[in-house]
Amino acid sequence: MPNIEPYQYPRGKKAPKFLDITNVVCFFDIVGFTKKTTNQEMKKVIKKIEDDMEELLWEDFNWNERKKRNDLILIPTGDGYGIGFHPSINNDRILSTITDLYKRLVDDDVFKIRMGIAKGPNIRHIDWNEIVNLFGYGINLASRVVNLAAPNQILMHSDYADELLKIKKNPDLHKINEPMQIKHGDAIIVYNYYRVGEFGVSIR
Numbered sequence: 301m302p303n304i305e306p307y308q309y310p311r312g313k314k315a316p317k318f319l320d321i322t323n324v325v326c327f328f329d330i331v332g333f334t335k336k337t338t339n340q341e342m343k344k345v346i347k348k349i350e351d352d353m354e355e356l357l358w359e360d361f362n363w364n365e366r367k368k369r370n371d372l373i374l375i376p377t378g379d380g381y382g383i384g385f386h387p388s389i390n391n392d393r394i395l396s397t398i399t400d401l402y403k404r405l406v407d408d409d410v411f412k413i414r415m416g417i418a419k420g421p422n423i424r425h426i427d428w429n430e431i432v433n434l435f436g437y438g439i440n441l442a443s444r445v446v447n448l449a450a451p452n453q454i455l456m457h458s459d460y461a462d463e464l465l466k467i468k469k470n471p472d473l474h475k476i477n478e479p480m481q482i483k484h485g486d487a488i489i490v491y492n493y494y495r496v497g498e499f500g501v502s503i504r
Contacts, residue, residue, distance in 0.1 A: 329380030416446025418457035458489035
């Protein structure tokens with residue numbers, strides 16, 4: 301763990317812990333969540349999401365560098381979640397986890413979701429609440445990618461998709477050749493990740 305130059309923290313507070321990593325992050329959100337106008341409706345949506353995530357991901361939830369098993373960082377975003385995958389998790393497992401979660405959330409047709417996937421440098425951070433969190437370029441990039449996705453579409457940033465394709469062919473990755481505009485006027489290349497009849501949709 302890198303040495304961090306300390307500054308004055310409030311009495312009784314521990315200094316946050318930081319760790320530089322490069323990992324895959326997947327964001328997903330619920331399309332039209334803010335149209336769920338009552339608290340009761342929104343509670344039902346969130347409960348459905350958390351029930352599905354608990355059943356699929358709970359065994360891998362708590363990130364711990366000392367454990368050999370693969371772990372995740374789960375980040376609630378209000379209308380969905382971010383999932384930070386431990387750097388040791390192999391690509392096949394990452395993709396199978398993402399597609400399994402997509403199917404659980406979409407197949408019963410309760411609501412539509414969209415997903416964005418990217419890989420990049422991040423900082424694992426133990427925050428003031430002693431909760432493991434992430435911040436950095438990689439997580440910001442994944443949030444930009446999900447904002448480009450259409451309902452029930454899974455988009456992947458080209459940096460990660462190209463890395464996967466260098467390892468082996470993947471017929472489920474379909475490059476969108478036209479650059480897509482993101483924040484601050486920047487443009488990125490993304491891939492549409494889908495398999496007809498199984499997961500994701502082709503919109504563009």
